[in-house]
């Protein structure tokens with residue numbers, strides 16, 4: 283029998299039992315749609331995290347006290363500005379070193395007030411991280427050296443305190459102390475769950491007075507190139523360890539952050555896909571079941587086909603194609619449904635969903651494989667039927 | 677398309693037996709049958725119910741294999757054939773007509789008739805042309821698009837006959853083809869089978885309960901308890917007349 287003919291026969295058999303075929307397919311449709319949507323969400327989350335980490339700037343090295351591991355409580359930093367100077371000497375370029383000391387503070391302008399993150403920083407921040415000032419200017423070295431009470435506002439802070447007015451040159455009160463606004467950042471958006479437009483930068487020296495502390499939370503270094511980043515990290519960590527023998531320090535690169543986050547999200551995506559895969563498996567069992575019913579129902583037809591010259595293989599192929607057709611039609615529908623659902627999810631919710639061609643190819647391939655795997659037993663049974671016995675069935 | 681007319685028999689069965697196992701007990705359905713179907717033969721098989729007529733027909737058509745004995749169909753010993761080769765042999769040399777018609781539902785008369793050609797790998801257009809010609813020959817040229825459920829019993833059996841003949845087989849095996857039909861319709865179907873035998877030279881092996889129908893055949897075979905018994909009654913009067 284020609285293959286085209288076998289396809290035609292298989293399609294005809296499915297059409298003859300439309301409702302049953304449809305319901306059988308539904309299992310596969312739901313399974314494939316679930317795989318597509320969940321993988322899309324997992325992939326989308328991963329891509330977003332990657333973009334955000336890359337968005338911090340390139341060749342970044344972040345030095346923090348303690349072991350970097352997700353889920354552990356942050357260690358209280360023993361770092362001070364003298365450590366920063368030591369690190370700067372190791373790096374050999376002040377413009378490549380940034381620090382932060384952060385505190386949540388109330389910021390007020392006239393009657394408008396906002397609770398926000400206030401970051402004590404060096405004037406080097408825009409060179410180390412990607413930050414652009416939209417209006418006014420950023421902090422200068424002399425602002426830091428003389429601990430001036432000047433502030434650069436994140437765009438969200440600026441708009442909630444000043445609405446349409448230009449904040450540059452205006453006064454704000456941070457923790458009861460008056461500051462002059464010298465600049466406003468360009469809008470940046472979320473990064474790793476932190477709204478980076480909802481912050482205020484002030485000189486680190488001013489921050490120390492304001493917060494009543496001398497510590498810095500962490501040091502960020504922009505390495506001159508990717509190759510020397512690990513070596514530089516080691517040297518910085520060694521210097522800090524020498525200065526603080528009781529504390530462990532670690533230097534993490536963006537690649538390491540990405541690696542850890544990627545692993546977590548990869549596992550998450552895998553778990554989601556596995557859960558979806560189980561429903562696909564259940565759909566496959568449904569296909570197998572229905573094919574066995576179909577073989578039994580059409581025993582007499584099988585007998586007749588054999589009587590007029592169908593080989594066991596012809597009968598087997600016919601039923602196998604029927605199963606594959608069921609699962610691939612179901613798979614195709616499931617893919618369309620999954621793509622639609624994924625676009626709906628990313629349009630209507632903050633959860634990103636990225637459809638990748640490999641996820642679609644995989645879903646389709648798996649549904650075809652499910653058809654073959656779950657169709658083989660019924661097909662073999664049909665092919666091996668004794669024609670005399672089959673003809674007697676009615 | 678007709679098998680090469682020659683002196684070689686279309687089917688040759690030598691001492692074939694067929695035993696079924698039923699709950700551990702071996703039940704003999706055929707207990708040694710020797711039979712030759714010549715090219716263009718016309719043979720009637722009669723006998724009481726359960727005497728093994730259908731069992732013999734299944735063997736003659738290569739649907740089943742003998743438990744012992746030699747069975748040669750179209751010059752090929754079935755013992756040495758794989759299931760696939762046997763299927764091909766059926767397709768090429770045998771046409772079956774069953775009591776229960778066995779037409780595919782939801783399939784037009786034309787496609788039902790064309791079915792055996794599908795398993796020859798023949799293309800759609802050639803298949804339909806050949807099937808349409810065959811339907812014309814059985815007098816159903818006006819029913820090609822009808823489905824079995826839209827045909828009368830007699831028409832359905834004609835479609836089945838067209839299907840059996842569309843491949844140009846050497847032997848047509850008809851097991852009680854009129855069993856599900858009323859007398860008049862049955863007579864017409866028999867007339868069609870007999871005319872096909874007379875006109876196209878296809879050998880006809882017919883199982884029937886009707887003695888008159890059997891007597892129209894060139895030879896009669898009576899079966900009882902799985903063996904062929906000599907047709908004592910019809911032959912004795914003839915022997916008396918001959919001298």
Ligand SMILES: Nc1ncnc2c1ncn2[C@@H]1O[C@H](COP(=O)(O)OP(=O)(O)OP(=O)(O)O)[C@@H](O)[C@H]1O
Pocket residue numbers: 696697698703704705723724725726727728729730731732
């Ligand atoms: N698959 C089977 N398993 C067991 N016994 C069987 C099987 N097929 C046939 N038989 C037995 O073989 C014997 C012959 O059966 P067969 O169908 O050949 O009879 P028949 O002459 O065609 O009868 P009828 O005129 O009723 O059609 C019967 O006793 C039957 O019970």
Ligand SMILES: [Mg+2]
Pocket residue numbers: 729730731851
């Ligand atoms: Mg019978």
